[in-house]
Structure formats: structure tokens, C-alpha cells
Amino acid sequence: MSSIIYNVTCNMSPSVEKEWLEWMNEHIPKVLxxxxxxxxxxxxxxxxxxxxxxxxxxxxxxxxxxSLDKYINEHSDTLRREGFEKFGDSVLSFRTELEVIDEYRVNIN
Structure with missing residues (x-):
């Protein structure tokens, strides 16, 4: 069974970066x-x-x-709105859905 990654890319001015990173310490646990x-x-x-x-x-x-479909349908609007209310247009985000086809690892002894 392949994994599904929900990727959110956020672009912002350095002037809001510190506040945004602090907020992410609250936001990511809410998503999880x-x-x-x-x-x-x-x-x-x-x-x-x-x-x-x-x-x-x-x-x-x-x-x-x-699970991703359920998140998008039932939770994402509310959680996105929280970020928009806090940062407005100062943080621009886009989302992509990724399917992991295979994973490779190097074993280091």
C-alpha cells in the first residue's frame, strides 16, 4: 500500500517568518x-x-x-481559515497531494 503525503508550501516575507513558525507549533498539532x-x-x-x-x-x-479525503472535506476549511485570519495575504500557500511510489534507504554502519 502506498503512502499519501499532503504537502502545504507557504511563502512569506521574512518579517512574518518568526510569528508564523511560532504559530505552526500550534497549527501542526491541531492538524494531527x-x-x-x-x-x-x-x-x-x-x-x-x-x-x-x-x-x-x-x-x-x-x-x-x-483519511486525506476526510480531512479535506471535514477539517481543512476551518484550519485554513485560522491561518488566513491571522496572516491574511502575508502568507501565500498552495497544496499538493503526493503518492509515495517507493522509498529507498541507505544503511550506514
């Missing part, structure tokens, strides 16, 4: 508390934007496709 994801990973996109903006990616690993 829906019981529809196994884990989440918050990452910084290392490619520098020409305008100096900061970009982050949050990857939520869904239990399965049905």
Missing part, C-alpha cells in the same frame, strides 16, 4: 489531532527567492487516501 495523519514534517525550502521571501513546506503523511 484530527487523527487522520501519522506524522508531519516542517521544512525550510533552501532555494533563495529573488524577492527575499521565505518558503516552507509542511508534509503530512496521511493514514490512507480515505
Amino acid at each position: 489531532s484530527t487523527g487522520l495523519f501519522l506524522e508531519a514534517r516542517l521544512t525550510r525550502v533552501l532555494i533563495k527567492e529573488n524577492d527575499g521571501a521565505s518558503t516552507f513546506s509542511i508534509q503530512y503523511k496521511a493514514i490512507d487516501r480515505k
